[in-house]
Amino acid sequence: MTEQPVADHPVWDLLLPPSEHGTPERHVVRAHGHRLTFADGADVLDATCGLWNASLGYGNEAIARAVAEATAQASYMATFRRSHDYARDAARALIEAAGPDRYARVLFSTSGSSANDVAMKISRQYASLRGEEDRKLVVGLHGSYHGQTYGGFALSGEDFQKPMYGADTSLIRHVGHSDPQELAALMRECGSRVAAVVVEPVLGSGSLALGADMIKALVTLRHEYGFLVVCDEVAAGFGRTGTLFASELWPESPDLLLSSKGLTNGACAASAVLVAHRVWEEFARHDATLIHGETQAGTPASCAAILATLQQIEELDALNTARRNGRLIAEGLAGIVARSDLAAEATGAGCFQALHLRTRTGAPFWQPHVMQMIDAVRARGVLVYPGPSSLQVFPALTWSEEEVATMLRALEDGVADFATAREARAGARAAARTA
Numbered sequence: 001m002t003e004q005p006v007a008d009h010p011v012w013d014l015l016l017p018p019s020e021h022g023t024p025e026r027h028v029v030r031a032h033g034h035r036l037t038f039a040d041g042a043d044v045l046d047a048t049c050g051l052w053n054a055s056l057g058y059g060n061e062a063i064a065r066a067v068a069e070a071t072a073q074a075s076y077m078a079t080f081r082r083s084h085d086y087a088r089d090a091a092r093a094l095i096e097a098a099g100p101d102r103y104a105r106v107l108f109s110t111s112g113s114s115a116n117d118v119a120m121k122i123s124r125q126y127a128s129l130r131g132e133e134d135r136k137l138v139v140g141l142h143g144s145y146h147g148q149t150y151g152g153f154a155l156s157g158e159d160f161q162k163p164m165y166g167a168d169t170s171l172i173r174h175v176g177h178s179d180p181q182e183l184a185a186l187m188r189e190c191g192s193r194v195a196a197v198v199v200e201p202v203l204g205s206g207s208l209a210l211g212a213d214m215i216k217a218l219v220t221l222r223h224e225y226g227f228l229v230v231c232d233e234v235a236a237g238f239g240r241t242g243t244l245f246a247s248e249l250w251p252e253s254p255d256l257l258l259s260s261k262g263l264t265n266g267a268c269a270a271s272a273v274l275v276a277h278r279v280w281e282e283f284a285r286h287d288a289t290l291i292h293g294e295t296q297a298g299t300p301a302s303c304a305a306i307l308a309t310l311q312q313i314e315e316l317d318a319l320n321t322a323r324r325n326g327r328l329i330a331e332g333l334a335g336i337v338a339r340s341d342l343a344a345e346a347t348g349a350g351c352f353q354a355l356h357l358r359t360r361t362g363a364p365f366w367q368p369h370v371m372q373m374i375d376a377v378r379a380r381g382v383l384v385y386p387g388p389s390s391l392q393v394f395p396a397l398t399w400s401e402e403e404v405a406t407m408l409r410a411l412e413d414g415v416a417d418f419a420t421a422r423e424a425r426a427g428a429r430a431a432a433r434t435a
Contacts, residue, residue: 053266070304079298108298112234113147123196180217191225207354238262364389377414
């Protein structure tokens with residue numbers, strides 16, 4: 001394929017200014033295995049696996065065959081006022097994998113964003129069914145990310161210019177991800193009006209894992225105040241932290257578990273909301289209809305992809321490989337922190353980690369400088385992801401040890417290249433001032 005001028009690029013690229021739409025270094029022409037080929041000729045190891053999606057690598061043949069067969073046999077079937085065998089089989093497999101003692105039903109959706117919207121609807125209607133009409137507040141975490149639909153957008157714990165877009169945050173509250181006392185104080189203030197607390201087990205912005213003390217406080221306060229716990233595992237689920245779901249290791253399971261991205265290995269636009277028994281039983285007892293429907297939710301193709309992905313995780317021994325790679329990444333990032341003046345700390349879990357950066361004065365890096373560092377690492381042959389003053393890595397679960405080593409070398413070399421270039425620019429400015 002040949003490079004196209006930006007003027008010939010008809011796509012509105014997301015989260016980019018128009019000046020960067022369709023530029024060759026941002027235009028992918030091929031995704032294969034664990035690598036991406038760009039229009040500028042670069043062939044790079046992808047340490048973002050397509051925004052957490054392609055956890056088993058690009059072009060998994062078994063998943064592709066499953067999707068093709070489902071599309072040929074049943075190009076479309078709805079879960080809107082009806083159901084079908086593909087959806088039933090996928091839901092049964094998800095419940096079996098996540099724990100039939102924990103979950104009773106699966107609601108299919110089309111994205112992590114819409115799954116968060118559904119979770120807020122379910123939480124508020126659950127409270128209403130219990131006669132608690134005042135429970136409308138939903139609590140999230142500062143720095144969290146829950147999507148770009150209006151509900152998930154409002155719930156996300158970053159600014160995102162919400163006032164400009166008219167996002168309604170009047171029923172949203174936020175607390176810090178590492179301060180159980182802040183959550184407890186909020187509950188003392190308004191716990192009787194809180195319908196749900198929504199958390200990511202690892203925050204997608206910065207790869208910050210919830211600590212055991214925060215998780216313990218979350219489930220303890222649930223008993224005291226009666227809110228639902230919603231675990232958004234859109235990014236952290238499906239093996240990324242070394243277990244199929246990160247919340248498997250919690251002392252108590254969440255009331256709603258959200259999954260997407262790795263759910264279909266990125267093959268289909270899909271998400272799933274797993275609903276705990278006590279929540280489902282309240283809806284069943286009242287024979288209550290949830291007012292929600294999505295035309296493309298739970299299609300045969302997406303459900304076939306979910307089943308095939310679950311099978312491939314087992315056949316490829318992906319969870320064991322993810323645990324091994326997670327240990328190697330943690331050790332490698334710790335080494336970079338020890339050797340580099342620009343590296344402050346490493347955070348995260350499993351194949352979901354970040355190298356946090358600091359300036360000479362200890363201040364966070366400006367985001368334009370983070371992007372320059374991303375480019376420097378890319379020039380070394382690896383694509384990593386920007387976070388708040390950090391470089392994030394979330395590779396496919398199926399990477400080899402050699403690929404992990406390649407990523408760590410590129411990361412360290414890219415940081416060093418950025419530092420060298422910055423010093424050269426500073427020297428040139430100093431020379432210009434004295435000339």
